[in-house]
Amino acid sequence: NATTPPNFIKNIITEDLESGKTKQVVTRFPPEPNGYLHIGHARAIWINFSLADEFGGRTHLRLDDTNPTKEDVEYVNAIKEDVKWLGYDWENLYFASDYFEEMYIRAERLIEKGKAYVDDLSAAEIREMRGTLTEPGSNSPFRDRGVQENLDLFRKMRSGDFKDGEKVLRAKIDMASPNINLRDPVIYRIAHVSHHNTGDKWCIYPMYAFAHPLEDAIEGVTHSLCSLEFEDQRPFYDWVVAECEMPNTPRQYEFGRLNLVQTITSKRKLKLLVDEQHVDGWDDPRMPTISGLRRRGFTPEAIRNFIYETGISRSQGLVELQMLEHFVREDLKLKAPRTMAVVDPLKVVITNYPEGEIEWLEAENNSENPEMGNRQIPFSREIYIEQEDFMENPPNKYFRLFPGNEVRLKHAYFIKCNEVIKDEDGKVIEIRCTYDPETKSGSGFTGRKVKGTIHWVEASQAVAAEFRLYEPLINPEALEETLLGEDEAGEAADKPEKTFLDQLNPNSLTVKQGYVEPEMKEAKPQDKFQFFRHGYFNVDTKYSRPGSPVFNQIVSLKSSFQL
Numbered sequence: 001n002a003t004t005p006p007n008f009i010k011n012i013i014t015e016d017l018e019s020g021k022t023k024q025v026v027t028r029f030p031p032e033p034n035g036y037l038h039i040g041h042a043r044a045i046w047i048n049f050s051l052a053d054e055f056g057g058r059t060h061l062r063l064d065d066t067n068p069t070k071e072d073v074e075y076v077n078a079i080k081e082d083v084k085w086l087g088y089d090w091e092n093l094y095f096a097s098d099y100f101e102e103m104y105i106r107a108e109r110l111i112e113k114g115k116a117y118v119d120d121l122s123a124a125e126i127r128e129m130r131g132t133l134t135e136p137g138s139n140s141p142f143r144d145r146g147v148q149e150n151l152d153l154f155r156k157m158r159s160g161d162f163k164d165g166e167k168v169l170r171a172k173i174d175m176a177s178p179n180i181n182l183r184d185p186v187i188y189r190i191a192h193v194s195h196h197n198t199g200d201k202w203c204i205y206p207m208y209a210f211a212h213p214l215e216d217a218i219e220g221v222t223h224s225l226c227s228l229e230f231e232d233q234r235p236f237y238d239w240v241v242a243e244c245e246m247p248n249t250p251r252q253y254e255f256g257r258l259n260l261v262q263t264i265t266s267k268r269k270l271k272l273l274v275d276e277q278h279v280d281g282w283d284d285p286r287m288p289t290i291s292g293l294r295r296r297g298f299t300p301e302a303i304r305n306f307i308y309e310t311g312i313s314r315s316q317g318l319v320e321l322q323m324l325e326h327f328v329r330e331d332l333k334l335k336a337p338r339t340m341a342v343v344d345p346l347k348v349v350i351t352n353y354p355e356g357e358i359e360w361l362e363a364e365n366n367s368e369n370p371e372m373g374n375r376q377i378p379f380s381r382e383i384y385i386e387q388e389d390f391m392e393n394p395p396n397k398y399f400r401l402f403p404g405n406e407v408r409l410k411h412a413y414f415i416k417c418n419e420v421i422k423d424e425d426g427k428v429i430e431i432r433c434t435y436d437p438e439t440k441s442g443s444g445f446t447g448r449k450v451k452g453t454i455h456w457v458e459a460s461q462a463v464a465a466e467f468r469l470y471e472p473l474i475n476p477e478a479l480e481e482t483l484l485g486e487d488e489a490g491e492a493a494d495k496p497e498k499t500f501l502d503q504l505n506p507n508s509l510t511v512k513q514g515y516v517e518p519e520m521k522e523a524k525p526q527d528k529f530q531f532f533r534h535g536y537f538n539v540d541t542k543y544s545r546p547g548s549p550v551f552n553q554i555v556s557l558k559s560s561f562q563l
C-alpha cells in the first residue's frame with residue numbers, strides 16, 4: 001500500500017502543493033534510539049513514507065538521538081533493520097546528533113535576542129514554579145540575567161565548568177501562558193555522558209522539544225507528522241522555528257496513536273519487560289515489537305495491510321488484536337504449505353498393517369492453492385495422533401476416535417479403534433486400531449462414510465519438534481491506560497509505571513513437544529506452515545536447529561473476526 005486512504009493530512013498536503021506553499025513534500029520518521037520499534041511505530045512509518053511517496057516526495061529516517069543516557073547503537077541498528085523489513089526505503093539516514101553544533105549556535109542566537117537565559121534552579125524547583133493548568137507559574141529569580149552573563153554561563157556549561165543539574169538553559173517566553181509548554185521550557189541540560197555518535201564532545205544536550213523543530217527545519221521537512229501527544233508542543237515548535245530564524249518552516253500535524261487491546265505500546269514499559277527478564281529479549285515472539293512480530297511469524301505484508309485498514313485519523317480508539325491476526329491469516333492462506341503436526345502425541349498401533357513396511361501416500365500441499373503441488377508422506381503400522389482426538393468415554397457428538405468408532409486419517413485410510421492401553425495410573429498411553437485398505441484416500445472409496453477426520457504423523461520417520469503456543473502478555477482485565485505510551489513529560493520524569501507488571505498473563509507461553517512430518521527436517525528459520533487444525537506456525541530464529549525444529553504459533557485457524 002504505497003497510498004493512503006482519504007485523510008485529513010492528505011488534504012492539507014494537496015492544498016499546500018496547489019497553493020505553492022510546498023514545492024516538494026519532505027517527511028521524516030524520527031524514532032529515538034532508546035528501544036526497539038513496536039507496532040504503534042508501524043503506523044507512523046507508514047504515514048510518513050506513504051504520504052510523501054504519494055506526492056512524489058521523500059522521507060528521511062532520522063535517529064532522534066539527543067538523550068545519550070538512554071540511547072544505544074544496538075537500538076539504531078534494530079530500528080534500521082525493522083524499517084527496512086517493513087518494506088520502507090529511506091531517502092537519507094540522519095542523526096539528530098549531527099546537528100548539535102548548529103543547535104548550539106541557534107541557542108546562542110536566542111540568548112543574544114534576549115529569548116533564552118541560564119537558570120540555576122534545580123529541576124524540582126523549576127517543576128514547582130511552573131504552576132498548573134489553573135495557576136500561572138512564577139518567574140525564576142535568574143530570569144533577568146543580562147545577555148552577556150547568559151552567554152558566558154552557557155559557554156561555561158558547554159566547556160564543562162558545571163556539574164549535571166547545576167544549570168540549564170531556558171527559553172524566555174511567558175510563565176503565565178495557558179499552555180504550560182510555553183512557560184519558559186528548558187532547552188539545554190548538562191549531562192556528562194558519552195554519546196553513541198558524538199562521544200565525549202558534548203556535555204550539554206538539547207531537550208527534545210527544542211531539538212525536534214530544528215532537526216525538521218535543518219532537513220527541509222515540510223510536513224512533520226507525529227502522534228497526538230505532541231499537540232500541546234506545537235506552539236513551542238512554531239516558536240523555536242521562528243525565533244531561531246530557521247530558513248525553512250516545517251509544520252507539525254498530529255494523528256492518533258495506534259493502540260491495541262491487551263498490548264503495550266510504550267517503549268519504556270517494553271524495556272522494563274526486557275530488563276526484568278519477563279520476556280526473552282526485545283524480539284520475544286510475545287512482544288508487540290516489530291522484531292517480536294517478525295520472530296513470531298507475522299509478515300510485513302500482513303502488518304502493512306493491517307495498518308492501512310486502521311487508517312489515518314486523529315482519534316485514538318483501541319484496535320482489536322483479531323484484526324491483526326485476520327491479516328496474517330489472509331497473507332499466509334495461499335502461501336504457507338499445509339502439513340500435519342501432532343502437538344500432544346498419542347501413539348496408535350495399526351494391528352493389521354504389516355510390520356516393518358512403509359508406504360508413501362500423496363498429499364496436496366495447499367488445498368486452496370493447487371500450484372503448490374503435492375508431497376509424499378509415509379504411512380506405517382505406528383503413527384501419532386493428537387491426544388485430544390481420542391476419548392475413551394466420549395460425550396455426544398464427539399466424532400473423533402473412541403473405542404468401536406471409525407475415523408478418517410487425513411490423506412490416508414479409515415481406522416477403527418479396538419483396544420486402549422493404559423499405564424499403572426490409568427493414563428491412556430497407546431491405542432490399537434485396524435485400518436481398511438479399501439478406504440485409501442484418493443481411491444474413490446464410497447462404501448461407507450465416517451464423520452471425523454483427524455491428522456497424524458507416521459512414527460518411525462517423524463521429526464521431533466517443539467511448539468510454542470502464545471497468549472497475549474497482558475491479562476484481558478488490564479486497564480488500557482497502564483499499557484500505552486505516556487506523554488513526553490512522563491518520559492522526561494523517567495518514572496516507568498510498574499503497575500502493569502501485575503497484569504502479566506502467566507499463560508502467555510506454553511511449550512509442547514510433539515512431531516512433524518519428515519520433510520520438516522529441512523525447515524529453516526522463518527519458514528511458515530499451516531498445521532492442520534492448529535493454525536499458522538513459524539520456524540523460530542533463535543532456538544530452532546537443523547533436524548529439531550522449534551515452531552512459534554503465529555495465530556490459530558479459527559476466527560470470528562469480520563472486516
Ligand code: ATP
Nearest residue numbers: 030031032040043044226227257258265266267485
Ligand atoms: P513510546 O511513547 O512508545 O515510548 P515514542 O513516542 O517515545 O514511543 P519515538 O521513538 O519518539 O517513540 O517515536 C517515533 C515516532 O513514532 C514519533 O513520531 C511518534 O509520534 C510515533 N509513534 C510512537 N508510538 C506510536 C503509536 N502507538 N502510534 C502511532 N505513532 C506512534
Ligand code: MG
Nearest residue numbers: 031032488491
Ligand atoms: Mg520519545
Ligand code: MG
Nearest residue numbers: 485486487488
Ligand atoms: Mg512517546
